[in-house]
Amino acid sequence: MSKPLHSMDLNAHPPGFRYNPSAWSQRIPICILAGIAFLLATYMALYQWRLIPSAWDPVFGGQTEAVLDSPTSEAMRQRMLIPDAALGAIAYLGDLLFGLAGSTRRWQYRPWLVVFFGIDVIPLGIVSAVLVVLQGTVVGSWCFLCLVTAVISLVLVIYSYDEVWATLRYLRRVWRHTHDRTLLWRVFWGNASERADAVALAPEPRRA
Amino acid sequence: MELVLGLWLLIASWVLPPPEWLWLPWHDGACGLAVLVLSVQALRRRDRTHLAIAGIGLWLVVLPFLLHTHPAPPWAQHQILTGLVLLMLGIIPTPADRPPAGWDTARHTNTPTP
Numbered sequence: 191m192s193k194p195l196h197s198m199d200l201n202a203h204p205p206g207f208r209y210n211p212s213a214w215s216q217r218i219p220i221c222i223l224a225g226i227a228f229l230l231a232t233y234m235a236l237y238q239w240r241l242i243p244s245a246w247d248p249v250f251g252g253q254t255e256a257v258l259d260s261p262t263s264e265a266m267r268q269r270m271l272i273p274d275a276a277l278g279a280i281a282y283l284g285d286l287l288f289g290l291a292g293s294t295r296r297w298q299y300r301p302w303l304v305v306f307f308g309i310d311v312i313p314l315g316i317v318s319a320v321l322v323v324l325q326g327t328v329v330g331s332w333c334f335l336c337l338v339t340a341v342i343s344l345v346l347v348i349y350s351y352d353e354v355w356a357t358l359r360y361l362r363r364v365w366r367h368t369h370d371r372t373l374l375w376r377v378f379w380g381n382a383s384e385r386a387d388a389v390a391l392a393p394e395p396r397r398a
Numbered sequence: 399m400e401l402v403l404g405l406w407l408l409i410a411s412w413v414l415p416p417p418e419w420l421w422l423p424w425h426d427g428a429c430g431l432a433v434l435v436l437s438v439q440a441l442r443r444r445d446r447t448h449l450a451i452a453g454i455g456l457w458l459v460v461l462p463f464l465l466h467t468h469p470a471p472p473w474a475q476h477q478i479l480t481g482l483v484l485l486m487l488g489i490i491p492t493p494a495d496r497p498p499a500g501w502d503t504a505r506h507t508n509t510p511t512p
Contacts, residue, residue, distance in 0.1 A: 200497075271462055271470035272478050280482045287486050291494035299497040306489065380498040 224285035238273035308354035404433030452488025
């Protein structure tokens with residue numbers, strides 16, 4: 191039996207949700223914020239490459255340059271071979287790309303994509319935000335643009351966790367109904383399955 | 399985007415300051431050409447061709463670390479950055495805005511044929 195794309199409900203809500211966490215209205219704000227953070231991080235990377243002579247900071251003045259030129263930053267550059275701000279820019283570009291990829295039902299059709307997106311946004315976002323806040327104690331200076339990107343990282347975590355949660359709950363439902371590791375693995379990588387499809391929109395049993 | 403990055407890889411080695419290894423511009427050119435061909439194939443076919451682009455991206459990221467370039471010259475940083483972007487783009491299937499082939503054409507693949 192086949193069901194063509196036009197007859198599929200791409201805006202279906204996962205059970206337990208009153209909205210679709212993969213809808214564009216949910217993902218576009220994430221992409222805009224990630225795009226802004228990408229531009230800010232790229233600007234700081236341009237300074238670290240000395241492609242621009244100074245780094246703008248309306249609050250802490252020269253402290254931004256002190257942070258970007260700090261021994262901590264240089265040590266990271268020695269290990270990663272590229273400036274830490276460039277690495278941050280790539281991470282935010284990843285948030286943007288993974289945010290744009292996939293249909294509005296990717297929580298079911300491409301679980302791996304949502305999980306990759308979640309890995310890029312949630313743990314990395316929290317770690318980068320913590321690192322930026324620590325810079326005040328470790329480096330002894332504050333960087334306004336770094337703080338802005340840290341705030342964006344945390345907002346991205348808040349915006350994106352519901353979609354990741356919906357996907358993980360879907361995978362858990364598949365496991366509970368089938369107890370089939372092979373099927374779970376195939377479903378995770380986006381392979382079509384009638385058994386998985388049957389539980390995708392089924393209401394979750396209430397706990398006694 | 400993969401096409402643009404493939405083109406960029408083809409020309410970048412001749413634009414950036416020359417590396418100490420003479421074979422590197424040819425290596426990057428070959429990688430760029432491979433990315434171009436694979437990108438066109440990925441656009442035509444809805445299979446896993448795009449993962450080969452991710453593989454090239456991963457190789458470009460790893461190579462400067464294997465060559466022990468400290469401090470990293472421009473070509474090494476260029477390879478790492480281009481490789482990381484190719485890696486991310488290569489992971490994402492083409493076209494990414496539609497459900498996977500199995501879901502939109504034969505949704506019930508596990509149904510036994512009567």
